[in-house]
Structure formats: structure tokens, C-alpha cells
Amino acid sequence: MATVTQRRVGDPIYTQSRIPQPTPSVLTTSEELRATGDIMTVNFGPNHPSTHGVLRLIVDLYGEDVTGLEAVVGYLHTGFEKNMEQKTWWKCITYPERIDYVSFQNNEYVFVAAVEKLLELEIPAKATWMRTLLCELNRIHSHLVWLGTSALELGAISMFWYAFRERDLVLDLFELVTGERMHTRYFQVGGLAEDIPRGFYPEARKFCAWMPKAIDDYETLLTRNKIWLVRTQGIGLLSADDAIALGQSGPVLRGSGVDWDIRKDEPYLAYHQVDFRVPVYPEGDVYARYRVHMDEMRESVRIVDQCLDRLENMEGEPWIADDRKVVLPPREELHTSMESLIHHFKIVTEGFRVPEGEAYVAIESPRGELGCYICSDGGPKPWRVKFRAPSFVALQAAATMMQGALIADMIAAVGSLDTVMGEVDR
Amino acid sequence: MFNDWLPFAIYGVFALAIPATMITGSFKFAQRPHRRVRARTTPFESGVSEGPPQRQRFTVSFYLTAMLFILFDIEIVFLYPLAVILHLLSWFGFFEFLAFLLILLVAYVYIWRKGALEWH
Amino acid sequence: MALDGKRLRDLGLNSERLLMPAKGPSNFEEEVNDLEQKLGLTTLEKAVAWAQTNSMWPDTFGLACCAIEMMAIVASRYDIARFGMEPFRGSPRQADLLIISGRVSHKMAAPLRQIYDQMLEPKWVIAMGACASSGGMFNNYAIVQSVDKIVPVDIYVPGCPPRPEQLIEGIIRLHEAVKAGVPPAYELRSVAK
Amino acid sequence: MTDFDAIPGLVELIDAHGETTIVVEREQLADAAAHLRDEHGFNFLSDITAVDYLGWGDAGVSGYIGTPAGRDLNTPMTQGYQALPQAKPKRFAMNYHLLALRATRPERVRLQTWVDEGEAVATLIGVWPTADFHEREAFDMMGIGIDGHPNLKRILLDDDWDGHPLRKDYPLGGEPVRFSDAV
Numbered sequence: 026m027a028t029v030t031q032r033r034v035g036d037p038i039y040t041q042s043r044i045p046q047p048t049p050s051v052l053t054t055s056e057e058l059r060a061t062g063d064i065m066t067v068n069f070g071p072n073h074p075s076t077h078g079v080l081r082l083i084v085d086l087y088g089e090d091v092t093g094l095e096a097v098v099g100y101l102h103t104g105f106e107k108n109m110e111q112k113t114w115w116k117c118i119t120y121p122e123r124i125d126y127v128s129f130q131n132n133e134y135v136f137v138a139a140v141e142k143l144l145e146l147e148i149p150a151k152a153t154w155m156r157t158l159l160c161e162l163n164r165i166h167s168h169l170v171w172l173g174t175s176a177l178e179l180g181a182i183s184m185f186w187y188a189f190r191e192r193d194l195v196l197d198l199f200e201l202v203t204g205e206r207m208h209t210r211y212f213q214v215g216g217l218a219e220d221i222p223r224g225f226y227p228e229a230r231k232f233c234a235w236m237p238k239a240i241d242d243y244e245t246l247l248t249r250n251k252i253w254l255v256r257t258q259g260i261g262l263l264s265a266d267d268a269i270a271l272g273q274s275g276p277v278l279r280g281s282g283v284d285w286d287i288r289k290d291e292p293y294l295a296y297h298q299v300d301f302r303v304p305v306y307p308e309g310d311v312y313a314r315y316r317v318h319m320d321e322m323r324e325s326v327r328i329v330d331q332c333l334d335r336l337e338n339m340e341g342e343p344w345i346a347d348d349r350k351v352v353l354p355p356r357e358e359l360h361t362s363m364e365s366l367i368h369h370f371k372i373v374t375e376g377f378r379v380p381e382g383e384a385y386v387a388i389e390s391p392r393g394e395l396g397c398y399i400c401s402d403g404g405p406k407p408w409r410v411k412f413r414a415p416s417f418v419a420l421q422a423a424a425t426m427m428q429g430a431l432i433a434d435m436i437a438a439v440g441s442l443d444t445v446m447g448e449v450d451r
Numbered sequence: 452m453f454n455d456w457l458p459f460a461i462y463g464v465f466a467l468a469i470p471a472t473m474i475t476g477s478f479k480f481a482q483r484p485h486r487r488v489r490a491r492t493t494p495f496e497s498g499v500s501e502g503p504p505q506r507q508r509f510t511v512s513f514y515l516t517a518m519l520f521i522l523f524d525i526e527i528v529f530l531y532p533l534a535v536i537l538h539l540l541s542w543f544g545f546f547e548f549l550a551f552l553l554i555l556l557v558a559y560v561y562i563w564r565k566g567a568l569e570w571h
Numbered sequence: 572m573a574l575d576g577k578r579l580r581d582l583g584l585n586s587e588r589l590l591m592p593a594k595g596p597s598n599f600e601e602e603v604n605d606l607e608q609k610l611g612l613t614t615l616e617k618a619v620a621w622a623q624t625n626s627m628w629p630d631t632f633g634l635a636c637c638a639i640e641m642m643a644i645v646a647s648r649y650d651i652a653r654f655g656m657e658p659f660r661g662s663p664r665q666a667d668l669l670i671i672s673g674r675v676s677h678k679m680a681a682p683l684r685q686i687y688d689q690m691l692e693p694k695w696v697i698a699m700g701a702c703a704s705s706g707g708m709f710n711n712y713a714i715v716q717s718v719d720k721i722v723p724v725d726i727y728v729p730g731c732p733p734r735p736e737q738l739i740e741g742i743i744r745l746h747e748a749v750k751a752g753v754p755p756a757y758e759l760r761s762v763a764k
Numbered sequence: 765m766t767d768f769d770a771i772p773g774l775v776e777l778i779d780a781h782g783e784t785t786i787v788v789e790r791e792q793l794a795d796a797a798a799h800l801r802d803e804h805g806f807n808f809l810s811d812i813t814a815v816d817y818l819g820w821g822d823a824g825v826s827g828y829i830g831t832p833a834g835r836d837l838n839t840p841m842t843q844g845y846q847a848l849p850q851a852k853p854k855r856f857a858m859n860y861h862l863l864a865l866r867a868t869r870p871e872r873v874r875l876q877t878w879v880d881e882g883e884a885v886a887t888l889i890g891v892w893p894t895a896d897f898h899e900r901e902a903f904d905m906m907g908i909g910i911d912g913h914p915n916l917k918r919i920l921l922d923d924d925w926d927g928h929p930l931r932k933d934y935p936l937g938g939e940p941v942r943f944s945d946a947v
Contacts, residue, residue, distance in 0.1 A: 050896045050897060063508050063510045072682060072686055073497045074661040088510035089512070089570045099919060099922075104711040104929060105709075106905075107936060108709060108711050119708070123636055126635060127639060142781055189642065192643070206734060269807055270893045272808065283865070382780055384781050385783060385811070385813075387861075387872070398811065409930075411813040411815075418897065450920055491689055495662045495686075497682075498681075498685050500685070709938075711936050713921075
């Protein structure tokens with residue numbers, strides 16, 4: 026029943042920068058507050074229902090107000106990059122999926138794109154369009170998981186069941202195409218691992234027909250829900266230039282009013298031939314990020330529809346490049362040509378080689394700019410692989426958002442950052 | 452005299468029996484913990500709790516909120532006897548009850564406008 | 572197998588016993604049956620075991636990708652509320668079952684052990700996925716090569732991530748083992764002592 | 765392409781695969797970063813990558829190579845063709861991937877500087893506050909000192925962990941598995 030007065034929506038988010046001074050990612054309690062002795066340090070530890078992942082926040086509380094915050098990460102550090110240095114390029118492709126396990130298809134694509142950039146390989150049209158389709162389906166899947174869990178944290182428990190109902194529909198499509206619900210390993214260097222199975226197009230069409238109605242359900246549940254508005258509007262404020270200074274990207278950046286989407290500004294795959302709108306909201310609070318996520322889901326369904334139109338009249342086209350030094354030759358060719366047998370043997374035993382050099386490719390994953398830096402010494406194994414994780418950077422903004430936040434607002438703000446701990450800790 | 456107290460006695464027996472069975476049941480079926488694990492004595496703090504809880508002062512605002520809750524919660528106790536004999540008192544009882552609530556409402560609107568429900 | 576017109580549900584992804592009715596009980600069931608004869612529980616112990624299995628509350632211990640599939644079994648399609656496991660408890664005090672879903676790094680080993688110790692007995696542990704069961708594909712400096720090194724594990728669920736059906740199959744087998752009288756893992760293997 | 769000649773401490777400019785790499789001296793890194801941000805509008809630091817080049821090119825790379833120029837399928841596979849990768853000036857490389865985040869003509873560049881064992885790099889938190897976590901990760905994983913970082917401690921590993929895992933001389937660890945050398 027409390028009237029919310031001080032949070033006026035619409036005025037400029039805040040004027041000068043709010044980034045905490047000595048260390049941008051650590052909010053320290055002021056001295057006089059600490060002198061009162063009322064400061065309670067609480068661990069939002071690795072195993073906390075609301076952090077949705079092994080994130081540990083050391084929070085200084087003055088009653089309900091958050092006065093100090095430091096994010097401690099590393100509880101899910103898995104040593105991806107060290108392991109990838111020991112495997113051949115072919116075997117490395119399964120690792121990136123597990124880095125950001127909610128948007129696994131985008132992670133897989135960013136590594137494959139970096140390798141193809143070094144190889145300067147030319148990808149057939151059918152593979153490009155199918156990759157675009159699967160990356161957008163994966164964006165819907167990731168936004169659904171985010172919506173289900175962050176609404177659950179703010180008390181809208183039924184939203185979890187709605188969101189995960191549609192998530193299972195998306196995973197049915199992944200299972201139909203690739204045989205596996207998550208971590209599909211469907212992209213190869215040069216294109217797709219297999220052709221698109223029969224029966225995928227009608228199922229995908231049905232999903233595209235059903236999904237907008239499901240998003241309408243979510244919107245009716247939340248968008249004008251008074252409790253949701255009071256819990257999300259004016260909370261976790263982040264101004265545009267603070268977001269850029271803190272390296273934010275994706276829905277966090279577009280929620281702060283910066284119109285930057287790598288699919289539009291540095292188009293890759295088939296995004297320049299696909300018509301979609303980039304949602305940007307100027308308020309810079311949790312509600313703005315929620316609106317960005319919802320509109321992006323609608324746009325993704327439109328992209329999937331357009332990809333299906335193109336793919337349906339691409340029957341019989343090659344779905345993988347035919348550069349024998351990198352791509353396995355088709356099975357039947359092995360019985361006849363000695364050349365193919367040598368190439369097949371060379372690729373399978375030693376792995377194909379990538380010319381010496383380094384490359385950095387950045388794509389728009391559901392969480393923001395997902396970058397992959399690879400460095401090769403011309404051998405069959407990568408020399409160094411590094412992933413630029415948007416969640417790793419998003420956690421730095423948590424301290425800036427906590428200025429004058431209550432503890433319940435902290436849960437909403439950290440939830441709206443959409444951090445996936447596998448990606449943060451790599 | 453005895454028979455009009457009989458239902459009350461039966462009710463009392465049941466009221467005592469339920470907690471008694473729960474307590475004895477939990478002792479009888481409990482599987483003895485193998486040893487007093489130190490971790491079980493420390494509070495659960497998301498997996499990283501160091502030791503027994505050190506004394507921490509709470510700010511006064513919590514006390515204010517607690518007082519307001521108690522203030523408005525105890526009123527329900529007064530409504531039970533009213534509910535039992537409401538059919539006897541009929542309209543008079545009902546309006547009495549409304550007057551009682553009105554006074555409470557005035558108090559509620561006062562603290563609401565004063566901002567006591569806001570956290571500061 | 573014509574797919575057109577048929578929804579995935581109609582193809583019937585049922586458990587093996589429905590798919591192959593003529594096959595008869597799987598060897599796991601035979602094990603459970605003769606375990607039951609050997610252990611010979613009294614009716615009281617059977618009642619207690621029945622009560623325990625039908626309200627075994629899991630603890631939210633989501634680590635990595637398996638946590639997303641663990642969330643899926645709570646959702647409407649694979650609902651585990653059918654087995655009395657509706658609430659995922661936040662604190663280990665009220666949890667009976669610890670589903671370790673994901674890879675356990677060395678930094679997470681101490682909190683995991685502390686949470687396991689803070690759970691009240693009887694308690695069970697399911698190592699969900701290849702990473703928890705055996706370190707999976709991360710044989711490196713950062714990952715504990717099997718959760719078995721930290722806590723006694725009752726059920727290992729394979730898969731990366733295991734399908735929700737696989738995890739529910741693991742949970743059902745745990746229930747059947749407990750009903751048959753198999754003691755929890757910390758009694759069999761003296762890690763907890 | 766904009767000309768990057770006026771950058772303080774510029775060593776060389778490399779253009780490969782459509783990416784420009786600006787190699788600067790380690791000492792003038794902070795001024796080069798400030799210059800790039802103010803003059804050329806690179807207001808967004810997307811990533812800091814530390815690479816260890818210990819043992820670079822020792823293995824010697826033999827067999828055919830998928831070089832971008834000639835990939836004629838018919839030339840017989842030359843077994844002994846040794847293509848040694850170019851030598852690197854120092855052991856560690858710190859790559860700063862920058863992005864000019866603007867509506868008109870967005871641009872990406874890699875600011876590279878070479879660091880030797882035991883040398884430290886100036887912190888760029890003053891220029892781009894987002895460098896905080898990235899620099900802590902470079903220190904944690906690769907052991908490259910960062911001068912002037914207000915909160916320099918390990919970020920991904922335990923605080924009492926010894927050694928820096930992503931260095932080439934750090935063993936992969938884990939348990940030996942039968943046939944594990946045929947990885």
C-alpha cells in the first residue's frame with residue numbers, strides 16, 4: 026500500500042556518473058555508516074535460491090538498505106580455455122556450448138565463426154540461414170529461462186511454469202533437428218554437421234504460430250501488473266554512458282537507451298537480409314530490461330519465420346563447404362577416390378590445420394556481445410582461445426546499480442543482469 | 452454438569468494427543484546422527500558460514516515495523532468472541548464491529564500518510 | 572517412421588518397460604526384489620521408508636548446465652510433484668535430497684561439503700550429469716574429478732546434460748532402493764564418519 | 765580506414781583477416797589508450813586477452829597447411845613442408861579489443877602490447893572502468909602484474925592458489941587417464 030513517490034519514470038536516469046570510485050565493481054560502505062556499528066555483512070553465497078547460479082555477493086546492509094556490495098566469482102571456474110588448448114579444432118567445438126549453457130547455440134557459432142575467419146572459408150547459403158534460425162531459436166530459449174527465473178525471484182512463481190512450458194517446445198525443435206535437447210553440437214567448421222531432417226519445417230511453423238500468443242500471455246501477466254511495476258520500475262538504474270563505460274552490452278545496454286545491436290550494426294550470418302526491429306528503452310531500470318527481453322522474443326520469432334521461408338525452397342543444396350582440407354569428404358566418395366581417403370584420414374587422425382594468426386569475432390548473444398579470440402600457430406590445436414563473456418562484464422555493473430537500493434531491489438537488479446555463472450567463470 | 456464439559460474434555464485430549472505423538476514419533480523414528488558434525492551447529496549462510504553467529508545489532512527501523520505488525524495483528528483476537536455470538540447480537544453486534552474497525556482504519560491511514568510503512 | 576502430421580508426444584517417448592512390454596522386469600528390479608527379501612524390513616521400517624520416499628524434498632543446488640535441466644523437471648511437462656518432490660528447499664536444513672547438478676570446481680568443494688554436512692539425516696545424494704559423476708570432459712586443474720571425493724553419492728545419473736526423463740529415472744530408482752531398505756550412502760561408505 | 769599514426773608509443777600496425785592490430789610500447793600503453801578513446805572515439809573496451817607465447821614454434825609445423833592463398837587440391841601433399849610461425853618479440857601479449865560504439869561507422873581495433881616475465885602493465889581503469897575484472901582475470905590466469913589496480917587479487921581461483929593456470933608451463937592437471945596422451 027506504500028505510495029511510490031520518489032521514483033519518477035521518464036526524467037533523465039541520473040546526471041553524473043555513479044560508478045564507485047576506487048574500484049568500479051566494489052561498492053564500499055561510507056565511513057560514518059560503518060561507525061554506527063549497525064552494518065551487517067551478509068553472504069548471498071554460492072548456494073542461494075535467488076542468485077540462480079554460484080554467484081556470491083558479499084553485501085553490507087544498514088537495515089534494509091544495501092550500502093556495500095562485492096561480487097565474488099569463480100565458484101564454477103572450469104578451465105575451458107586450458108582444456109581447449111589441448112584438443113584439436115574439431116574436438117574443441119563441444120566446449121563453447123558448455124560455457125554459456127543457456128545460449129549454447131550462439132556460443133558454438135562464435136567459436137566456429139572465429140575459426141572460419143582464420144581459414145577464410147566460404148559457407149553455403151543453406152548453412153548460413155539454418156545457423157541464423159537456430160541462433161534465434163536459442164535466443165528465445167535463453168530469454169524464456171531468464172524470464173522464468175527472474176520472475177520467480179520477484180514472487181511471480183506462475184511465470185516460471187508458463188516460461189518453461191514454451192522452453193520445452195523450443196527444445197523439442199532442437200531435439201528434432203539435432204537429436205539432443207541442449208548442447209546440440211550441430212555446427213561444424215564450414216557449415217552444419219547434418220542436413221535438416223524432414224518434418225522440421227511444419228513443426229517450426231507451428232511453433233512460430235504459437236509463440237506470439239504465449240508472449241501475449243506473459244505480457245498480460247506482468248506488463249501492467251502493479252506489484253511487478255513497483256518492484257521493477259526505477260530500480261537498478263544505469264545511465265547510458267555508465268553502461269558504455271562499464272562495458273555493458275545486450276539488453277542491459279539497450280535498456281539504458283543505447284541503440285547498439287551487433288546483429289544490426291555489424292551484421293553477420295544472414296541478419297542483413299532479415300527484417301527485424303531492435304527494441305531500445307531509455308529508462309535504464311529493471312522494467313526497461315524486461316521490456317527489451319520481451320520485444321526481442323517477438324522479433325526472434327519473426328526472424329525464425331523469415332528464415333523458414335528461405336530454407337523451405339533450398340532443398341538439396343549443400344549444407345557444408347566442400348573444402349577437402351577442412352571438411353570431411355562424403356562417405357561414398359571414400360570408396361572411389363584415394364585423395365578423399367587421404368584427406369579423411371588426415372582430418373580424422375591429426376585434425377585440420379588453421380593458418381597462423383589471431384582473430385576476434387563478436388556476435389550478439391542473448392546476454393550481449395559474446396566475443397571469441399583465437400590464436401593459431403598453424404598447427405592442429407588452438408594456441409589460445411578466449412571468450413568475452415557478457416555476463417562476466419555485467420556483474421561489474423551490479424555495484425553501480427546498488428546506490429540506495431533495498432535488499433529486495435538488489436535481487437531484482439542482479440536478476441535483470443541475466444548473468445549465467447558458467448560464462449562468468451569460464 | 453459433567454456432560455456439558457464432556458465435549459471440551461474430548462477436545463482437550465485430542466489437543467494434547469497430537470503434539471505428544473509428534474514428539475514421541477520424532478524421537479522413536481529418528482536415526483541417530485552419527486556424530487555431532489561441527490557444520491551442523493553453524494548457521495546456514497549459503498555455504499560459506501565461518502562459525503557460530505556473532506552478535507549483530509539490528510537497526511531500529513526493524514523494531515518499528517515489528518511494533519506496527521503486533522499492533523494490528525492482535526485485533527483479530529478481539530474478533531473471535533464476536534464471531535461466536537454474532538447471531539445473538541445480530542445488527543447491533545455488526546455495527547459495533549464496524550465501529551471497532553473504523554477506529555483501526557483511522558490509525559492505519561494515519562501511519563500510512565506519516566510514512567511509517569516506508570523503509571528509511 | 573513417418574513424421575509428418577505426428578506430434579512428438581504421439582511417438583511415445585516412454586520408459587523402456589512401456590516400449591518393450593514383453594521384456595519383463597529389468598535387472599534393476601530383480602536386484603531390488605531380492606534385496607527386499609535379504610534385508611527383511613519390519614512393517615514399521617517399511618512404513619517409515621515409504622513415508623521418506625514419498626516426500627523427499629530436493630535442495631536447490633544448481634551449478635551448471637544440468638541445473639537448467641533440473642529446473643525442467645520441476646516445470647509442467649516432467650513434473651516431479653507427482654513423486655512428492657514439489658518444493659525445492661532453499662536451505663539444507665529442510666532438504667532430504669541433494670541433487671548435485673553440474674561441475675564442481677575446487678573453489679566450490681568446501682561450500683558443497685558444508686551444505687552436505689548441514690543437511691539432516693537421513694539424506695541422499697544424486698550426482699547428476701557426467702561432470703558431477705566423473706569430472707566429465709573437464710579433466711583439468713579446476714574441476715573435482717568426481718563428487719564422490721567430497722560426499723558419498725547414492726545415484727549417478729549419466730548424460731551431459733541428462734534428459735529430464737533420465738533424472739526422473741534416477742530419482743525413481745533411488746526411491747525404489749530406499750523402499751527396499753538400502754541404507755543411505757553415508758552409512759555404506761564411511762566418508763561421513 | 766582511419767590512420768593510427770599519431771598514437772604515442774606506436775611500434776607497428778598489422779592488418780590481417782580484416783582486423784587492425786596496433787602494437788604499442790608497454791610504457792606508453794595508458795597514453796595510447798587515452799589517445800584512442802579521446803581522438804578516435806573508441807569508447808568501449810570489450811575484452812582484454814593475455815596470451816602466453818612460451819614455446820611458440822618449437823614444435824615445428826609439418827604437413828600441408830590450409831593457407832588462404834593456395835589450396836589447390838591436386839598438388840601432392842608435401843610432407844616435409846616446414847612452416848614455422850613467425851617469432852614473437854616477448855613472451856606475453858596483452859590484447860585490448862576496442863570498439864568505437866557509435867551509430868555512424870562503428871569500428872573495432874586490437875591494441876596489443878608485449879610484456880615479458882615479471883614486467884607489469886599499467887591499469888586502464890581510469891580510461892575504461894570495465895577493465896577492472898578483465899585485468900584481475902589476466903593477473904589471475906596469466907600472472908601479468910597490473911600497476912595501480914585498486915583491487916588486484918585473484919578473481920576465478922582460490923586466493924591461496926599457487927601458479928597461474930593458463931601459462932604454457934603450467935600442467936593441465938586433472939587425473940591421468942589410460943591412453944590420456946593420445947588426446
